[in-house]
Amino acid sequence: xxxxSQHNHHVILSEAASLELGCNYSYGGTVNLFWYVQYPxxxxxxxxxxxxxxxxxxxxxxxxxEFIKSKFSFNLRKPSVxxxxxxxxxxxxxxxxxxxxxxxxxxxxxxx
Amino acid sequence: SAVISQKPSRDICQRGTSLTIQxxxxxxxxxxxxxxxxxxxxxxxxxxxxxxxxxxxxxxFVIDKFPISRPNLTxxxxxxxxxxxxxxxxxxxxxxxxxxVETQYFGPGTRLLVL
Numbered sequence: 001x002x003x004x005s006q007h008n009h010h011v012i013l014s015e016a017a018s019l020e021l022g023c024n025y026s027y028g029g030t031v032n033l034f035w036y037v038q039y040p041x042x043x044x045x046x047x048x049x050x051x052x053x054x055x056x057x058x059x060x061x062x063x064x065x066e067f068i069k070s071k072f073s074f075n076l077r078k079p080s081v082x083x084x085x086x087x088x089x090x091x092x093x094x095x096x097x098x099x100x101x102x103x104x105x106x107x108x109x110x111x112x
Numbered sequence: 113s114a115v116i117s118q119k120p121s122r123d124i125c126q127r128g129t130s131l132t133i134q135x136x137x138x139x140x141x142x143x144x145x146x147x148x149x150x151x152x153x154x155x156x157x158x159x160x161x162x163x164x165x166x167x168x169x170x171x172x173f174v175i176d177k178f179p180i181s182r183p184n185l186t187x188x189x190x191x192x193x194x195x196x197x198x199x200x201x202x203x204x205x206x207x208x209x210x211x212x213v214e215t216q217y218f219g220p221g222t223r224l225l226v227l
Contacts, residue, residue, distance in 0.1 A: 034215075043220050044204070092155075098143060098145070100145075100157060104153065
């Protein structure tokens with residue numbers, strides 16, 4: 001069965017710092033990759049996704065993620081975080097059948 | 113993206129009882145999904161519910177414990193039956209986006225505590 005690993009469950013950083021969240025998955029075939037975000041008190045929202053093409057994908061709010069097939073990774077980045085980026089971030093993988101497998105999430109706290 | 117609502121938003125239940133969670137979407141969707149997020153764990157897919165057919169359950173989940181209804185293209189229910197404290201979780205429904213294949217949008221979740 002596919003699995004998704006997210007490390008450093010709790011991340012604390014200051015405003016303007018750069019953020020990188022790692023996501024590794026175990027699945028041998030073609031996959032669709034997603035990052036979701038859940039802001040405090042809000043629904044889970046789609047941040048960005050990768051299906052094919054340019055492995056560097058840009059999402060909302062200045063986030064981007066890079067798919068590295070050889071490393072089975074889909075890391076999320078933002079060059080300069082804001083207090084409003086405080087949220088929980090989830091990586092998810094699907095082999096193309098809508099059956100999403102999620103990582104455990106990264107709780108990110110941005111200190112003003 | 114679709115607007116999804118769930119009822120109840122939270123509940124506290126006694127063991128041995130059952131709770132039915134409703135999921136309402138503001139547009140017609142083919143595929144609806146139910147997930148569980150246990151404390152400290154990731155979201156886990158329970159089942160896929162398509163209108164007009166039986167729900168498809170993932171490994172480890174069975175219809176007797178989590179019966180699902182999908183009477184039309186905008187509504188679904190998940191029942192958590194004969195609850196135990198291990199069923200304490202957040203239950204979320206999601207839908208596949210209209211015209212956005214393989215992309216799911218999530219409801220607000222139902223927070224369940226079983227005593």
